[in-house]
Amino acid sequence: MSRGLVSLSRAMTLGFIRDRMALFFTILFPLMFLVLFGGLLKDPGTSRSDIVEIGSVAVFDQMPAEAKAQLDQVLKIDKSGDRDTSLEKVRKGDYAAAVEQQGSTVIMHYSATDQVKSGIVRGVLGSIVQDANLVSAGVTVPAYRLDAQQVEDDSLKTIQFITPGILGWAIAVGATFGAALTLVTWRQKKILRRLRLSPVRTPTLIGARVGVSIGVALLQMAIFIGIASLPYFGLKLSDNWWMAIPLIVAATLAFMSIGLLAGSFAKTPEAASAIANLVVLPMAFLSGSFFPLDNAPSWVKTVSQALPLKHLNDAMLDVMVRGQGPGSALPAIGLLVGFALVVGTIAAFLFRWDDV
Amino acid sequence: MTLTIAVHGLHKSYGDVHAVNGASFEVQQGEFFGILGPNGAGKTTTLEILEGLRQADSGEVTVLGVPPWPRNPALLPRIGVQLQATSFFERLTAREQINTFASLYGVGPRRADEMLELVGLSDKADTRTEKLSGGQAQRLSIACALVHGPDLVFLDEPTSGLDPQARRNLWDLLRDINGQGHTVVLTTHYLDEAEILCDRVAIMDHGKILELGPPATLVRRLDAPTRISVESGLISLDDARALVDGATVDGAVADGTDGVEVVDDGVSLTIATRTPAPVLAALADRNAMRGLSVRGATLEDVFLNLTGREFRE
Ligand SMILES: Nc1ncnc2c1ncn2[C@@H]1O[C@H](COP(=O)(O)OP(=O)(O)O)[C@@H](O)[C@H]1O
Ligand SMILES: [Mg+2]
Numbered sequence: 155m156s157r158g159l160v161s162l163s164r165a166m167t168l169g170f171i172r173d174r175m176a177l178f179f180t181i182l183f184p185l186m187f188l189v190l191f192g193g194l195l196k197d198p199g200t201s202r203s204d205i206v207e208i209g210s211v212a213v214f215d216q217m218p219a220e221a222k223a224q225l226d227q228v229l230k231i232d233k234s235g236d237r238d239t240s241l242e243k244v245r246k247g248d249y250a251a252a253v254e255q256q257g258s259t260v261i262m263h264y265s266a267t268d269q270v271k272s273g274i275v276r277g278v279l280g281s282i283v284q285d286a287n288l289v290s291a292g293v294t295v296p297a298y299r300l301d302a303q304q305v306e307d308d309s310l311k312t313i314q315f316i317t318p319g320i321l322g323w324a325i326a327v328g329a330t331f332g333a334a335l336t337l338v339t340w341r342q343k344k345i346l347r348r349l350r351l352s353p354v355r356t357p358t359l360i361g362a363r364v365g366v367s368i369g370v371a372l373l374q375m376a377i378f379i380g381i382a383s384l385p386y387f388g389l390k391l392s393d394n395w396w397m398a399i400p401l402i403v404a405a406t407l408a409f410m411s412i413g414l415l416a417g418s419f420a421k422t423p424e425a426a427s428a429i430a431n432l433v434v435l436p437m438a439f440l441s442g443s444f445f446p447l448d449n450a451p452s453w454v455k456t457v458s459q460a461l462p463l464k465h466l467n468d469a470m471l472d473v474m475v476r477g478q479g480p481g482s483a484l485p486a487i488g489l490l491v492g493f494a495l496v497v498g499t500i501a502a503f504l505f506r507w508d509d510v
Numbered sequence: 511m512t513l514t515i516a517v518h519g520l521h522k523s524y525g526d527v528h529a530v531n532g533a534s535f536e537v538q539q540g541e542f543f544g545i546l547g548p549n550g551a552g553k554t555t556t557l558e559i560l561e562g563l564r565q566a567d568s569g570e571v572t573v574l575g576v577p578p579w580p581r582n583p584a585l586l587p588r589i590g591v592q593l594q595a596t597s598f599f600e601r602l603t604a605r606e607q608i609n610t611f612a613s614l615y616g617v618g619p620r621r622a623d624e625m626l627e628l629v630g631l632s633d634k635a636d637t638r639t640e641k642l643s644g645g646q647a648q649r650l651s652i653a654c655a656l657v658h659g660p661d662l663v664f665l666d667e668p669t670s671g672l673d674p675q676a677r678r679n680l681w682d683l684l685r686d687i688n689g690q691g692h693t694v695v696l697t698t699h700y701l702d703e704a705e706i707l708c709d710r711v712a713i714m715d716h717g718k719i720l721e722l723g724p725p726a727t728l729v730r731r732l733d734a735p736t737r738i739s740v741e742s743g744l745i746s747l748d749d750a751r752a753l754v755d756g757a758t759v760d761g762a763v764a765d766g767t768d769g770v771e772v773v774d775d776g777v778s779l780t781i782a783t784r785t786p787a788p789v790l791a792a793l794a795d796r797n798a799m800r801g802l803s804v805r806g807a808t809l810e811d812v813f814l815n816l817t818g819r820e821f822r823e
Binding site: 158161162164165168169170173259332339344348349350352353354 | 583589616773
């Protein structure tokens with residue numbers, strides 16, 4: 155009955171694209187978050203510290219041009235002749251530090267209010283003084299060098315982290331609500347009963363719903379990646395980003411199984427959305443969709459391991475922006491499919507054609 | 511034998527409620543069969559068992575020669591079911607709706623358009639089903655039930671909630687459908703509807719079938735008096751009684767004990783008699799026929815007679 159499959163999918167697709175609420179909550183609403191986070195937290199790389207140089211400080215002024223350029227990336231150095239005003243500005247937080255030279259001593263004035271920044275400046279100044287000492291001691295080729303390199307692509311920006319997380323959340327919303335609301339509304343409106351009276355087979359019905367949900371998820375993916383890749387946001391996908399497609403398919407199945415379970419308990423569409431909301435929103439927070447879980451308590455990290463969205467988010471991050479190989483997504487795909495099978499089986503046992 | 515439906519000793523309970531309590535009936539091919547009963551009589555339950563939506567507790571049911579339970583995909587294309595007007599896919603137009611159902615049966619869009627035409631909805635083809643009126647929605651629902659050309663059609667209270675004009679239009683449609691050779695099984699709680707549409711009607715109450723037969727036969731079998739009314743004041747009560755006595759033939763007695771009686775409620779004077787012809791002749795003689803109306807018994811009287819209570823409480 156491939157005909158039934160096509161026409162049922164068509165009916166569901168039309169029902170979805172004509173439902174403004176569904177379109178808003180599955181596409182526009184998450185997109186607003188992407189634009190907001192991606193725009194607000196744009197380009198965090200400009201964490202240069204401003205310092206003020208009082209009078210003349212030899213280690214800065216006699217620096218070779220090349221080294222000076224490197225220093226510019228970390229420190230922005232203003233010059234001032236007025237010691238008192240400069241110190242006052244450090245006190246007010248306008249500058250991370252004020253630096254002056256008295257004889258052979260480089261003095262750094264800092265405020266305790268921003269310890270991180272003053273720490274950075276102190277570290278940088280320390281190494282500059284060290285280098286100057288080596289040079290004056292006649293060491294031009296040091297025995298050891300430290301070369302620090304970032305593990306990710308140089309261009310890694312907030313948008314790189316935000317896109318997979320918010321996309322994951324959007325897909326969870328779309329698939330969970332799609333499955334739950336279709337089940338409940340169709341049961342309540344007697345459409346399931348009407349379909350049961352037609353020769354359509356149950357796998358055809360389920361196949362149509364799964365197909366439409368996967369289509370919606372891939373559409374979400376296309377829209378999100380498309381917008382995040384605009385020059386303004388600057389998302390850069392790594393080579394194996396396409397592994398996100400099988401990941402999203404597997405995750406859609408997992409989220410649909412949650413939706414079907416919610417739909418088995420709920421009698422009304424309102425109850426179904428309430429249950430789906432109660433599941434999806436906490437799951438999104440605990441899965442790091444909105445902010446990373448690096449600093450979360452360990453119990454949160456433990457709980458998050460049980461959530462399909464967490465595995466989707468991590469695996470998408472790996473293949474879409476961290477540049478990991480295609481195989482890195484396989485364990486997550488396996489987990490998601492397994493989750494879908496277990497929860498889907500429970501939902502199948504609770505399935506009812508009718509309210510009564 | 512062309513039995514379309516055969517039901518014997520059907521029982522179905524929901525907990526304590528005995529919804530169907532030993533119903534037996536048969537429906538012939540091509541028949542327009544009605545199940546008439548007040549709300550809660552067990553009509554829907556009976557229909558759902560016939561459609562294969564519910565399992566009977568006990569009893570034998572065959573539909574088109576096979577048991578409808580468990581769900582039998584070979585039987586389903588041969589039956590058409592009209593559910594409530596709301597059982598439509600959401601946010602689809604009338605045409606999309608019927609096309610979707612048609613394709614589930616492997617029926618093409620041309621036939622779907624023909625069905626829309628047949629139920630008079632061609633001009634509403636591109637209207638969302640949510641925006642159809644009650645009568646239009648019912649007609650679309652019936653079109654969806656018929657789109658695959660089933661031998662047997664089930665209609666559960668198709669006219670409830672419709673205004674009188676819409677009901678009459680639907681009656682015409684249902685008669686046409688039956689005329690084209692579809693066997694129709696309809697439930698209704700409207701006595702006039704059963705009387706006008708059905709070849710045979712089963713009167714159902716508390717899960718039991720009380721009476722079964724053509725409406726005219728059921729009414730005739732009741733042997734109820736005919737009610738003749740004229741305007742009040744044309745003749746006096748005593749005159750009317752005398753007139754009835756004088757007109758009584760074959761030894762019937764006009765003493766009210768066998769249903770013959772004379773009542774004047776101030777608006778009309780009503781004479782109930784089993785021999786209307788001589789009474790009418792006598793009234794004509796006296797030139798007392800202003801506002802004349804003659805009513806025979808109806809299914810309402812049949813129901814009253816069977817249950818001892820009015821049809822609608
Ligand atoms: N699913 C159900 N669960 C419990 N009781 C029911 C159910 N369906 C119907 N009933 C009861 O069974 C009786 C017959 O109902 P129904 O067949 O719907 O009657 P009708 O269609 O003639 O109004 C009623 O008393 C009704 O309350
Ligand atoms: Mg009913």
